[in-house]
Amino acid sequence: xxGNAFISPEEAKRMNEQVEDADKLAAFxxxxxxxxxxxxxxxxxxxxxxxxxxxxEQHAHSEIVGALPEGTWITRAPNFRRxxxxxxxxxxxxxxxxxxxxxxxTLGKTREQMLNDLINGKSKYSNIxxxxxxxxxxxxVIGFLVDGAAIVNQVINxxxxxxxxxxxxxxxxxxxxxHLKQGHDNVVYLATGTPHQRAMLQDALNxxxxxxLHFFGPSDKTSxxxxxxxxxxxKLASNDDMRNQFLDQYVPKxxxxxxxxxDPNLHKNDDGVWEFSDPNWxxxxxxxxxxxxxxxxxIAVRKYAEEAGRWVRQALLNPSDKYVTxxx
Amino acid sequence: xxxxxxxxxxxxxxDALIIGHRNSExxxxxxxxxxxxxxxxxxxxxxxxxxxxxxxLHEVLGEADPDTLGFKRTEKEFKSCHLVEQPIxxxxxxxxRHFLFDHAELLRYESLTQSSxxxxxxxxxxxxxxxxxHVMHADTFVKQLSNGNEESKARMQQALNNTWHLALGIFxxxxxxxELTSNNIFIGEAELKKRWMExxxxxxxxxGLTIPATDESKIAKGGRKGYHTEYLKPLLDEMCExxxxxxxxxx
Numbered sequence: 177x178x179g180n181a182f183i184s185p186e187e188a189k190r191m192n193e194q195v196e197d198a199d200k201l202a203a204f205x206x207x208x209x210x211x212x213x214x215x216x217x218x219x220x221x222x223x224x225x226x227x228x229x230x231x232x233e234q235h236a237h238s239e240i241v242g243a244l245p246e247g248t249w250i251t252r253a254p255n256f257r258r259x260x261x262x263x264x265x266x267x268x269x270x271x272x273x274x275x276x277x278x279x280x281x282t283l284g285k286t287r288e289q290m291l292n293d294l295i296n297g298k299s300k301y302s303n304i305x306x307x308x309x310x311x312x313x314x315x316x317v318i319g320f321l322v323d324g325a326a327i328v329n330q331v332i333n334x335x336x337x338x339x340x341x342x343x344x345x346x347x348x349x350x351x352x353x354x355h356l357k358q359g360h361d362n363v364v365y366l367a368t369g370t371p372h373q374r375a376m377l378q379d380a381l382n383x384x385x386x387x388x389l390h391f392f393g394p395s396d397k398t399s400x401x402x403x404x405x406x407x408x409x410x411k412l413a414s415n416d417d418m419r420n421q422f423l424d425q426y427v428p429k430x431x432x433x434x435x436x437x438x439d440p441n442l443h444k445n446d447d448g449v450w451e452f453s454d455p456n457w458x459x460x461x462x463x464x465x466x467x468x469x470x471x472x473x474x475i476a477v478r479k480y481a482e483e484a485g486r487w488v489r490q491a492l493l494n495p496s497d498k499y500v501t502x503x504x
Numbered sequence: 505x506x507x508x509x510x511x512x513x514x515x516x517x518x519d520a521l522i523i524g525h526r527n528s529e530x531x532x533x534x535x536x537x538x539x540x541x542x543x544x545x546x547x548x549x550x551x552x553x554x555x556x557x558x559x560x561l562h563e564v565l566g567e568a569d570p571d572t573l574g575f576k577r578t579e580k581e582f583k584s585c586h587l588v589e590q591p592i593x594x595x596x597x598x599x600x601r602h603f604l605f606d607h608a609e610l611l612r613y614e615s616l617t618q619s620s621x622x623x624x625x626x627x628x629x630x631x632x633x634x635x636x637x638h639v640m641h642a643d644t645f646v647k648q649l650s651n652g653n654e655e656s657k658a659r660m661q662q663a664l665n666n667t668w669h670l671a672l673g674i675f676x677x678x679x680x681x682x683e684l685t686s687n688n689i690f691i692g693e694a695e696l697k698k699r700w701m702e703x704x705x706x707x708x709x710x711x712g713l714t715i716p717a718t719d720e721s722k723i724a725k726g727g728r729k730g731y732h733t734e735y736l737k738p739l740l741d742e743m744c745e746x747x748x749x750x751x752x753x754x755x
Contacts, residue, residue, distance in 0.1 A: 240537065247532040251525055251739075254746040254755035255571045256555050260548060266531050267544035274537045312746045312755075370753045477533060485535025487659065488595050491652025 196221045208409055213339035216282040216503055227410050228338050229283045230299070236276035237294045237301035241474050243269045245309035246318060254312060261358045262315065268351045275347065279340040281502050295479045303460060304387045306468030313373075313380035316366055319359025321384060321426055325391045327352050328422045337409035360429075367433040381430065382438045389455040390463075392419040398457070423450040505687060506565055508680035509621055511583070512690055513565070515678065515728055516612070517557035518584035521574060523605060524550030525739060529592050539595070542641055546602075549634045556631070560623045575747045579730075579737045586724035587670040589735045596656075596663040599649065603642035604671035604704065610635045611699045620688040643707070650711035661713055668716040672697070673724035 200219050207214065214220055243266045250266060253259035277287040293299040304322060309315060327349060334345035366377040393399055393415040405411040413421075423442075427450070430437065441453040463471065527547035534540035558570035567573060587605060592598045613635055616628035649656045675697035678684075685692040705715055726732070746755065 240532065243532045243540075250528045250531060251742050252745045254575070256551065256574060258755060260551060263528050263531070263544055263548050263551070267541060267548075270531065270537055270540045270544070274541070277537070365755060369755075370750050372750045373753055373755075481533040481535070484533075484594060485539075487655050488535035488539075488649065491649050491656030 196223075205407065208337045208407070212337075213342060214337050215339045216501075221408075223404070224408055224410065225283050227405060227408075228341065229280055229285050231410065232276055232280040232283070232341055233285065233290045233293070234300050234302070236273045236280060236290065237299060238305065239269050239273035239276060241294075241301045241478065242305045242322075243273070244474055244477055245305060245307075245470070246315060249309060249312065249315045252312065253315075258362070265319065265355050265358060268355065272344075272348050272351070275344045276341075278502050279344045282340045284501060286499060291478075291482060295475060295482055297466065297475070300464065301474075302391070303463045303468065304391050305474060306463050306470045307384070307387050308470050310383070311376050311380060313366055313376040314384070316359060316362035316377060317380045317384045319355055320363045321359070321388055321430075322391070323352055323355045323359055324426050325388060325422050327356065328418055328425070329392070332413045332418065335409070335412055363430075364433065367435060378435055381435055385437045385439065386455045386459070388422075389419065389452060390457075390460045392416075392422065394457055394460065420448075420450050423452075424448070505683060505689075508683040508687070509624075509689060510561065510565055510567070511678045511680050512684060513557050513561050513624070515583040515585070517554045517561070517573070518582045519588050519605075519674075520550045520557065521554035522582075522584045522736070522739065523588040524548075524554060525743060526588065526590075526592050526598075527602075530598065535595050543598075546638050546641070549638065553631055553634075556627050560627065564623050575744050576751075579732055579740055581730065582732065582736060582740070583728050583730065584732070584736065585670075585673045585676065585727040586733050587667070587673055589727070589733045589739065590670065591735055594659075596649070596659040597667065599642065599645050600660065600663040600667045601671070602638070603646045604667060605674065606635060606638040606642050607704050607707075608671075608674050608696065608700050610639050611703065612696055615691045615696065615699075618688075619690060624689075646708075647711050650708075650713050657712070660711075664708065664713055665716050669719070669722040670724045672718065673727060675700070676723075676725045676728045678728050 201221060204214070204218075204220060204224075214224075246262065246269070247266050250259065250263050253262050277290060280290060281287060290299065294301065309318060330345050330349050330352065334342050334349060336342055336345075363377065366373045368374075396414045396416040399415055402411065424444070427437070427442065427444075439453050441451055444450050462468065466472075524547045527543045527550060530543035531540055531547075534543060554574065555570050558567075558573045561567040561573065562569050568576075587601060590597070590601065610632060613628045613632040616624055617632065619625040619628065646660065650660045651657070675693040677693050681692050681694075684690040685695075708715055724733075
């Protein structure tokens with residue numbers, strides 16, 4: 177799963193100042209307009225390459241960091257059916273990470289460099305994984321709503337211009353649709369179960385509501401637009417549009433189970449747009465800066481994995497092997 | 505005869521469940537993503553084997569249903585061996601354990617394809633095909649790491665030294681060995697141990713590792729009789745944490 181990539185205002189400004197060969201750029205942009213996919217060996221503007229690496233890398237990190245809060249519940253899943261479903265689901269997420277690191281590698285950054293940048297804080301992952309999964313009901317809510325939000329984002333991105341990323345996303349979306357089913361099934365079981373189960377589900381919904389609103393990034397009114405990224409089909413929909421699509425698809429499914437969201441202003445306008453209370457964007461920026469409830473813990477776990485596993489990777493390394501950038 | 509079969513099935517199922525639990529703990533923290541995926545796949549297979557064995561216990565031998573057997577028994581009722589109960593430690597320990605345990609599993613299931621107890625013979629035919637891949641994975645990594653660099657060689661030898669007597673505990677004899685062997689249900693732990701030694705000894709030696717000397721008094725026994733290491737109770741507490749919050753609920 178994945179949240180929308182975040183671009184800082186400084187970066188967006190600098191992006192618009194980059195100079196490229198006018199003829200090559202025009203040919204490249206024509207290809208994109210015609211709906212062609214850009215492939216690894218093709219000419220591309222330096223900024224296009226950079227933004228794609230950033231985006232795919234963030235996506236890959238989100239997959240493997242996102243596996244952590246759910247992973248801690250594999251050993252605690254309440255019966256065999258749920259346990260097997262959850263292991264397989266989290267395994268899929270790790271597999272998505274692997275696939276996406278390969279897609280990003282086609283652009284010239286190695287997996288090792290990316291993992292190092294994750295640990296040293298240079299590259300980001302979706303904010304939503306900096307919140308804790310406190311109870312079993314969180315697993316239901318993550319499986320249904322966080323994966324649901326991710327699918328909205330990923331289906332849109334799979335229509336983008338970079339071939340390897342699109343192909344990875346198509347496969348990912350296919351697998352995510354099963355995650356959604358297991359998440360929904362889990363939500364329904366808890367919602368229709370004992371008072372204890374129902375209460376824990378409502379509590380989880382209350383806690384995940386705000387991170388879910390943050391998931392797609394700041395409002396279009398305040399966030400930095402990049403015409404260029406839209407034109408290059410790196411970004412394909414605005415944050416508000418994606419958020420609205422998500423709310424439209426999922427809020428009714430929760431309400432019909434007799435559950436609520438902790439926001440009296442959450443409703444759909446006559447024009448089809450969902451309204452909600454200000455979800456406190458200051459908190460969003462604080463979490464991005466590293467001050468969320470679980471940022472330190474997540475990075476510490478990844479750091480442990482990298483450090484504890486280094487001897488294995490080194491021992492397997494053949495000194496005569498040369499690094500080869502994957503082709504697709 | 506049903507008590508003998510139950511004894512065999514319980515220890516096999518409990519081993520599979522507990523090692524599956526341990527394997528699943530590698531999800532997200534392996535030395536490389538490919539190993540997270542491999543251990544996760546093996547965890548799914550192992551837990552699948554446990555469920556299949558509990559299902560035979562339930563459907564053929566009248567024991568409780570698989571979820572009850574997995575999630576509602578006490579520590580004392582588990583018959584897992586001490587090897588599988590150990591925490592995952594570092595990758596050297598987990599890989600050596602995986603090698604020693606899965607070679608025993610493969611030989612066990614291969615022999616059980618000939619079992620006179622048909623439900624088990626049928627299951628063994630399917631399961632041995634899966635364990636073949638677990639063994640291939642273990643062989644590949646133990647071989648490469650034992651031949652990697654100085655650190656990895658030293659780590660693998662040390663892990664083997666630390667794990668050897670735990671592994672021999674797999675073959676702790678049960679109460680019904682004679683009944684199982686004389687009725688052709690199972691070849692018996694002593695014969696299995698012999699086959700295992702014949703299999704793993706030359707393999708490990710070919711990787712450049714030294715087989716530790718066996719001290720009979722150090723073999724980790726007790727698991728098959730319900731006496732466990734200090735690691736099993738916390739593992740079960742964790743596994744049953746959610747179930748216990750609402751014992752009658754459906755999850």
